[in-house]
Amino acid sequence: MPGDGEYLAAFCATLPELETELRRRGRAELLSVAVKAVRSGIPVLEVLPALGIAPHVLAGPGTSRETPAGAVVQGIPAKASGEVYRCPDGACDRAIPREPGGPIPAERCWLHDKPLAVGEA
Numbered sequence: 107m108p109g110d111g112e113y114l115a116a117f118c119a120t121l122p123e124l125e126t127e128l129r130r131r132g133r134a135e136l137l138s139v140a141v142k143a144v145r146s147g148i149p150v151l152e153v154l155p156a157l158g159i160a161p162h163v164l165a166g167p168g169t170s171r172e173t174p175a176g177a178v179v180q181g182i183p184a185k186a187s188g189e190v191y192r193c194p195d196g197a198c199d200r201a202i203p204r205e206p207g208g209p210i211p212a213e214r215c216w217l218h219d220k221p222l223a224v225g226e227a
């Protein structure tokens with residue numbers, strides 16, 4: 107079972123899509139309340155039910171559209187990378203590798219609305 111940091115990373119990575127979907131349904135205020143709760147320290151697993159999200163939805167392989175963790179789970183060895191972009195507050199396990207010399211990931215911390223922090227792979 108994933109740890110709290112993994113759920114938080116998945117939640118953060120999907121915030122733009124969640125916002126679009128909830129806005130489409132006329133329920134954007136629910137996400138705003140959930141984000142404020144998570145920012146205040148409430149575990150993401152406690153706010154998911156209010157959004158109608160089952161925890162297993164965020165527990166799939168990988169925590170981001172770009173994370174190669176899913177490749178490792180599927181039996182494909184991940185490639186080494188030069189840099190990893192991580193949660194700027196260290197609150198979650200989100201990590202997006204950057205291939206040496208590759209483009210800088212456009213991802214950001216949607217929860218705190220900050221750029222991801224850069225670290226060594």
